[in-house]
Amino acid sequence: MALTEQQLLAQAEYLLRNRPKIDDIDNEEGLAWRADIRALFTIANRIDLKSEFLTLEPRLKSSTFRYDALPQILVIIQQLISELRLKMFGPISSAISSGQMFDYFDSVRKIIETATKDILFIDPYLDAEFVSRYLPHVHSDVSVRLLGGKFKTLVPAVDMYCKQHGVSVEIRDSGELHDRFVMVDKTNCYQSGASFKDGAKKADTIITGITDAFEPILDMYETRWEKGVVKYP
Known part of the structure; x- marks a missing residue:
């Protein structure tokens, strides 16, 4: 059965978004999810990705090795998503008018939900409101890193969120920041104009996918992260 690129993209995003918890990966729900992945790669005619998946899949049966194998499988799915998006739309870029706060939120939410292992936010104005608005959309097995912020309100909110949901969030301070970025799995980078x-509360803004300058930007902020002062935990 042939599917359009749009249908393939929708199915890949669905599988990434609705992945089972790691402890359920070898039960009925997990087996159905894995079968859907095999079917997706077959229909997409991506024998290379299917081969990578089939190499990793047996490791999911082991309670020891599945913690290493599952993130690698999610990266394979994300690779297909990224390739389809670039082919269909080019680098992601959204122009959002003043007052269109939901459109801005929804654009960021969609980026967040693509993370499979790690997500890094860089923003000098991260606060408690940011935590309640965006962190619920990060999958529970993804590590969250926050660089910058209004620590007086950010740290207590993150602490309560982590204790309630049992997730991993780190906060660091690297000194003065001006730009706002979100880095997904160290493979994709997006810049926010606000x-x-x-975002879009009082002025027009943009969200831009960074391609040509991705590596130097990633290196710069990873270095700042490594040298940053730990604020949490």
């Missing part, structure tokens, strides 16, 4: 908590 603070994440205030």
Whole structure:
């Protein structure tokens, strides 16, 4: 059965978004999810990705090795998603008018939900409002890193969120920041023209996928992260 690129993209995003919890990966729900992945790669005629998946899949049966294998499988699905998006739309870029706060939120939410292992937010204005608005959309097995922020309100909110949901969130301070970025799995980077908590509230803004300058930007902020002062935990 042939599917359009749009249908393939929708199915891949669905599988990434609705992945089972790691402890359920070898039960009925997990087996059905894995079968859907095999079918997706077959229909997409991506024998290379299917081969990578089939190499990793047996490791999901082991309670020891599945913690290493599942993130690698999610990266394979994300690779297909990224390739389809670039082919269909080019680098992601959204122009959002003043007052269209939901459109801004929804654009950021869609980016967040593509993370499979790690997501890094860079923003000097991260606060408690940011936590309640965006962190619920990060999958529970993804590590969250926050660089910058209004620590007086950000740290207590993150602490309560982590204790309630049992997730991993780190906060660091690297000194003065001006730009706002979100880095997904160290493979995709998006720049926001406004603070994440205030996007499109009072002014027009953009969200731009960074391609040509991705590696130097990633290196710069990973270095700042490594040298940053730990604020949490």
